[in-house]
Amino acid sequence: MLNVIKNRAVVGEDDWNLLRLNEGESADTIAVPAGKVVVPLAVWQAQKSVLQARGDVGVWLASDERPEALKDDVASLPIIAVDFPKFADGRGYSIAYNLRARHGYTGELRAVGDVLRDQLFYMQRVGFDAFAIRADRDAHDALKGLSDFSESYQVSWDKKSPLFRRVDRQAVTAK
Amino acid sequence: MYRYDQYDHQIVRERVAQYRDQVRRRLSGELAEDEFRILRLQNGLYMQRHAYMLRIAVPYGLLSSQQLRMFAHIARTYDRGYGHFTTRQNIQFNWMELEKTPEILEKLASVEMHAIQTSGNCVRNITSDQFAGIAPDELVDPRPYAEILREWSTFHPEFAYLPRKFKIAISGAVEDRAATAVHDIGLHVAQNEQGEIGFRVMVGGGMGRTPILGSVIRDFLPWQHVLTYIEAILRVYNQYGRRDNIYKARIKILVKAIGIDEYRRQVDEEWAHLKDGPGTITEEELRRVAAYFTAPAYEALPATDATFEQHKAENKAFANWVSRNVVAHKVPGYAAVTLSLKKTGVPPGDATAEQMEFVAGLVDRYSFGELRVTHEQNLVLSDVKLADLYAVWEAAKSQGLATPNIGLLTDIVCCPGGDFCALANAKSIPIAEAIAERFDNLDFQHDIGEIDLNISGCINACGHHHIGNIGILGVDKDGAEWYQVSLGGAQGNDAAVGKIIGPSFSAHQMPDVIDRILQVYVRDRIEDERFIDTVRRVGVAPFKEYVYATPIKTAHAKGEDAYA
Numbered sequence: 001m002l003n004v005i006k007n008r009a010v011v012g013e014d015d016w017n018l019l020r021l022n023e024g025e026s027a028d029t030i031a032v033p034a035g036k037v038v039v040p041l042a043v044w045q046a047q048k049s050v051l052q053a054r055g056d057v058g059v060w061l062a063s064d065e066r067p068e069a070l071k072d073d074v075a076s077l078p079i080i081a082v083d084f085p086k087f088a089d090g091r092g093y094s095i096a097y098n099l100r101a102r103h104g105y106t107g108e109l110r111a112v113g114d115v116l117r118d119q120l121f122y123m124q125r126v127g128f129d130a131f132a133i134r135a136d137r138d139a140h141d142a143l144k145g146l147s148d149f150s151e152s153y154q155v156s157w158d159k160k161s162p163l164f165r166r167v168d169r170q171a172v173t174a175k
Numbered sequence: 176m177y178r179y180d181q182y183d184h185q186i187v188r189e190r191v192a193q194y195r196d197q198v199r200r201r202l203s204g205e206l207a208e209d210e211f212r213i214l215r216l217q218n219g220l221y222m223q224r225h226a227y228m229l230r231i232a233v234p235y236g237l238l239s240s241q242q243l244r245m246f247a248h249i250a251r252t253y254d255r256g257y258g259h260f261t262t263r264q265n266i267q268f269n270w271m272e273l274e275k276t277p278e279i280l281e282k283l284a285s286v287e288m289h290a291i292q293t294s295g296n297c298v299r300n301i302t303s304d305q306f307a308g309i310a311p312d313e314l315v316d317p318r319p320y321a322e323i324l325r326e327w328s329t330f331h332p333e334f335a336y337l338p339r340k341f342k343i344a345i346s347g348a349v350e351d352r353a354a355t356a357v358h359d360i361g362l363h364v365a366q367n368e369q370g371e372i373g374f375r376v377m378v379g380g381g382m383g384r385t386p387i388l389g390s391v392i393r394d395f396l397p398w399q400h401v402l403t404y405i406e407a408i409l410r411v412y413n414q415y416g417r418r419d420n421i422y423k424a425r426i427k428i429l430v431k432a433i434g435i436d437e438y439r440r441q442v443d444e445e446w447a448h449l450k451d452g453p454g455t456i457t458e459e460e461l462r463r464v465a466a467y468f469t470a471p472a473y474e475a476l477p478a479t480d481a482t483f484e485q486h487k488a489e490n491k492a493f494a495n496w497v498s499r500n501v502v503a504h505k506v507p508g509y510a511a512v513t514l515s516l517k518k519t520g521v522p523p524g525d526a527t528a529e530q531m532e533f534v535a536g537l538v539d540r541y542s543f544g545e546l547r548v549t550h551e552q553n554l555v556l557s558d559v560k561l562a563d564l565y566a567v568w569e570a571a572k573s574q575g576l577a578t579p580n581i582g583l584l585t586d587i588v589c590c591p592g593g594d595f596c597a598l599a600n601a602k603s604i605p606i607a608e609a610i611a612e613r614f615d616n617l618d619f620q621h622d623i624g625e626i627d628l629n630i631s632g633c634i635n636a637c638g639h640h641h642i643g644n645i646g647i648l649g650v651d652k653d654g655a656e657w658y659q660v661s662l663g664g665a666q667g668n669d670a671a672v673g674k675i676i677g678p679s680f681s682a683h684q685m686p687d688v689i690d691r692i693l694q695v696y697v698r699d700r701i702e703d704e705r706f707i708d709t710v711r712r713v714g715v716a717p718f719k720e721y722v723y724a725t726p727i728k729t730a731h732a733k734g735e736d737a738y739a
Contacts, residue, residue, distance in 0.1 A: 066414075088296070089336065090334070090336025093332065093334075093335075094413045095414075102448060118214055122330075122335055125332035125333075126332050126333050148189060148193045149186060149193075149330065150189065152332070153182075153326040153327060154328075154332075154454070156331075156333060162402075162453060163182060164457065165457065169180055169463055170180070
């Protein structure tokens with residue numbers, strides 16, 4: 001994948017390839033290429049016995065797929081990606097949160113698709129630690145989005161405790 | 176009222192910087208309009224018919240005089256000298272320049288205000304009862320909970336790109352003055368038999384294309400759990416709410432599709448993982464926030480005031496104003512005053528910079544420096560001494576803010592409509608004005624009594640027409656503007672969605688239509704029956720029959736709007 005940010009640094013191109021099914025291709029029969037590859041959930045489910053043995057295969061979830069579908073695989077998968085078909089499709093945030101919080105996934109969680117600077121801060125909060133920035137954008141510029149805010153009020157994956165439990169918020173004089 | 180601490184300041188400051196950079200990137204072409212649109216909407220900036228409109232959050236409707244003065248400054252410096260108070264207790268300015276908006280946000284931040292999440296498919300401003308903290312019928316002050324919810328919802332990372340907008344209202348009194356039944360989530364603060372405080376939670380209410388009252392998802396939710404429980408509601412909605420059709424994307428459609436019992440089951444399943452977790456509100460946090468909403472330094476006063484009573488006895492106009500615009504206060508010797516932004520000839524909810532500055536002075540002098548914006552688009556001075564009411568009335572009169580019409584026919588709730596809004600199918604303000612002009616006679620209005628008249632310029636229902644006793648909806652038919660009329664809608668404890676009476680009317684017919692409706696009411700009412708009670712008793716049929724009995728004169732053959 002191109003334009004990768006990982007662990008808060010620009011990696012650039014890395015050796016994970018994203019496999020998307022083209023029209024007419026079927027999850028059962030498509031030949032998964034050799035090398036590190038992230039396959040659609042349907043391909044994973046159809047060819048699991050073969051792919052699982054390889055160790056260099058990850059899975060990506062579409063925004064209408066459920067994180068529970070991978071609950072038995074979270075311990076072994078080297079990477080899970082979540083696709084954002086449009087950046088305004090926010091389902092991927094809950095998918096990521098539940099992969100982490102509910103299903104205990106601790107490996108690399110990568111946002112792919114329409115992934116842009118202005119959403120990165122939120123994405124990292126819900127559990128993404130890698131981002132494949134949309135190809136026409138500058139990953140170095142996008143990196144700045146991770147630092148838009150230095151504090152947050154509420155609990156999410158990155159902060160297990162809300163602001164009111166973490167700091168001593170003394171009431172300022174009201175009048 | 177709540178005051179920012181260093182963390183609130185820091186978050187809002189960082190937001191201004193983030194937004195400033197987004198505007199810079201838009202102006203330099205780095206951001207395409209499609210992308211920027213969604214970002215600016217999360218900051219309340221709409222592209223309207225003539226210019227940008229900026230909507231500023233007034234958290235649960237509470238404002239200080241200093242903040243109101245800032246609105247006046249913005250109106251004068253960046254707009255055309257006025258602002259528009261909305262049905263969600265916010266304010267909007269209609270003539271903004273994009274380049275200036277970061278500067279405006281910076282100025283707002285200096286008075287602890289922002290425009291965060293005043294639009295977009297995210298959790299919007301939490302709205303509440305304009306008489307919170309002072310109403311005699313209040314069980315629990317909802318404001319500390321509203322503030323805790325405000326902080327929780329601000330930049331929630333998971334719920335910024337929901338299927339659709341999400342509105343939460345909270346009420347703590349016997350009478351629901353926050354229209355909680357028509358919100359995505361409605362919260363009623365309540366006490367259980369053990370005296371513990373909690374919430375009755377409703378979900379899936381709303382107006383728009385599919386008006387529906389919320390369903391109770393939980394009868395009693397202890398207050399500690401309100402954040403985790405709402406998180407569960409939103410997580411289910413975020414994943415399963417429809418995204419294929421904007422008109423079917425609100426939570427109400429999902430709740431309707433799967434049923435409240437199934438929705439509750441899914442929420443409970445989600446909540447099981449969150450309940451009693453770190454998101455649970457602590458006693459310390461509630462105490463910290465509640466400390467901002469303590470009572471001001473009331474004087475110990477008798478329950479009545481002789482000069483006030485005398486003025487009332489001697490001055491009919493003052494007495495009228497008191498009966499309509501002044502409500503009881505839980506503290507003896509005090510009252511709450513509603514300043515009407517519904518003077519005939521002025522668009523409902525509009526206030527000029529001069530009026531804002533004037534009101535700021537008034538609240539500093541008479542009401543501890545704080546005021547409230549109501550969802551009926553008026554302003555409330557919450558803590559006025561009875562002995563000061565006459566002076567407040569005289570002063571308010573001088574600025575056109577003392578129209579004694581609160582709750583009456585001309586206290587019309589109205590969206591900006593086709594004059595400003597890019598979404599509108601039809602104008603709404605000229606309809607409000609035509610009706611207000613026709614029924615300007617106050618004696619007539621007092622005879623008609625309490626009646627909610629609501630006008631929306633399109634199906635998005637910003638004018639809350641579904642819950643108007645008389646609701647008017649602007650519709651587009653072959654490029655012309657027409658108005659559909661419904662009867663029997665209501666807010667409050669007996670909330671109801673109005674029924675459409677029949678084919679729509681042209682703008683010019685509307686005052687006559689209202690006149691005919693009122694004639695039926697006057698004909699059929701029993702003693703002191705309110706309009707809504709008559710409609711409930713006799714049904715819509717007699718109104719329909721009379722309104723359509725003979726043709727109503729039209730100035731135009733088609734529904735063209737000549738008020739423009």
